[in-house]
Amino acid sequence: xxxxxxxxxxxxxxxxxxxxxxxxxxxxxxxxxxxxxxxxxxxxxxxxxxxxxxxxxxxxxxxxxxxxxxxxxxxxxxxxxxxxxxxxxxxxxxxxxxxxxxxxxxxxxxxxxxxxxxxxxxxxxxxxxxxxxxxxxxxxxxxxxxxxxxxxxxxxxxxxxxxxxxxxxxxxxxxxxxxxxxxxxxxxxxxxxxxxxxxxxxxxxxxxxxxxxxxxxxxxxxxxxxxxxxxxxxxxxxxxxxxxxxxxxxxxxxxxxxxxxxxxxxxxxxxxxxxxxxxxxxxxxxxxxxxxxxxxxxxxxxxxxxxxxxxxxxxxxxxxxxxxxxxxxxxx
Numbered sequence: 001x002x003x004x005x006x007x008x009x010x011x012x013x014x015x016x017x018x019x020x021x022x023x024x025x026x027x028x029x030x031x032x033x034x035x036x037x038x039x040x041x042x043x044x045x046x047x048x049x050x051x052x053x054x055x056x057x058x059x060x061x062x063x064x065x066x067x068x069x070x071x072x073x074x075x076x077x078x079x080x081x082x083x084x085x086x087x088x089x090x091x092x093x094x095x096x097x098x099x100x101x102x103x104x105x106x107x108x109x110x111x112x113x114x115x116x117x118x119x120x121x122x123x124x125x126x127x128x129x130x131x132x133x134x135x136x137x138x139x140x141x142x143x144x145x146x147x148x149x150x151x152x153x154x155x156x157x158x159x160x161x162x163x164x165x166x167x168x169x170x171x172x173x174x175x176x177x178x179x180x181x182x183x184x185x186x187x188x189x190x191x192x193x194x195x196x197x198x199x200x201x202x203x204x205x206x207x208x209x210x211x212x213x214x215x216x217x218x219x220x221x222x223x224x225x226x227x228x229x230x231x232x233x234x235x236x237x238x239x240x241x242x243x244x245x246x247x248x249x250x251x252x253x254x255x256x257x258x259x260x261x262x263x264x265x266x267x268x269x270x271x272x273x274x275x276x277x278x279x280x281x282x283x284x285x286x287x288x289x290x291x292x293x294x295x296x297x298x299x300x301x302x303x304x305x306x307x308x309x310x311x312x313x314x315x316x317x318x319x320x321x322x323x324x325x326x327x328x329x330x331x332x
Contacts, residue, residue, distance in 0.1 A: 081107070
């Protein structure tokens with residue numbers, strides 16, 4: 001009996017260590033994540049989008065949209081100019097992967113960035129933190145990507161040839177973006193606008209007031225700071241309606257089959273009417289095009305069904321030793 005109690009205590013400790021290690025490897029899944037190093041480090045805040053397996057909306061554009069079978073995270077704020085500046089500094093501004101952008105101020109959303117450039121930024125978020133690139137990209141920063149193929153056995157996903165199966169940080173797909181903006185987890189229903197309402201939010205120049213958004217402003221005013229871009233969505237994300245349009249990962253025709261296909265963008269900008277913020281408005285543009293009104297935000301898949309963390313080698317060793325110890329005890 002004493003030996004069995006000792007075995008149980010040892011097994012409990014080992015199990016606890018394994019669970020802790022796995023949980024720690026997934027700690028990047030939400031909250032504030034730091035990228036880069038030293039003076040070129042920057043933080044990105046992520047918000048969890050739960051309610052896995054929700055039904056799709058059949059009233060917006062595209063139709064259907066918004067059904068996501070896994071939990072994921074979305075950037076609480078749009079990517080800022082400061083993040084792009086520090087990304088460039090981590091590379092060196094003469095590098096072929098340096099990103100050009102519009103210049104307003106550090107805390108403004110980064111615009112004038114093509115889809116291709118946004119994809120390179122996301123790839124670096126992955127590789128600089130020890131992960132795998134999301135998109136198969138070669139050449140200069142604004143060169144079209146190549147979809148993954150069946151020959152890329154570790155990366156290929158037939159349902160989305162753009163996105164690697166092994167990656168973590170990505171541009172949000174049209175479903176991921178749509179759900180974060182228009183789905184209400186409390187009621188399990190969709191709304192027409194990202195403020196949890198079928199009525200457009202109040203238009204403001206900047207601020208964080210509930211049920212507000214940055215739109216219907218003079219073009220020369222420009223967007224608000226990323227942390228002053230209006231009220232939050234039901235999930236707690238800022239700026240999904242207004243401020244700047246945002247790139248989706250998904251191609252205009254939704255099948256992600258060609259690197260040269262146009263890419264979706266949505267959400268409206270500071271100078272648009274309320275219609276541009278609605279669930280029925282989606283536009284698309286060439287992946288190499290840049291616009292002063294289009295920015296982007298980043299999604300994370302670290303706790304989703306397609307990115308289950310693997311235990312580290314030392315955990316596997318501990319598990320193996322626990323099995324050896326147990327077998328040894330039984331032989332005595």
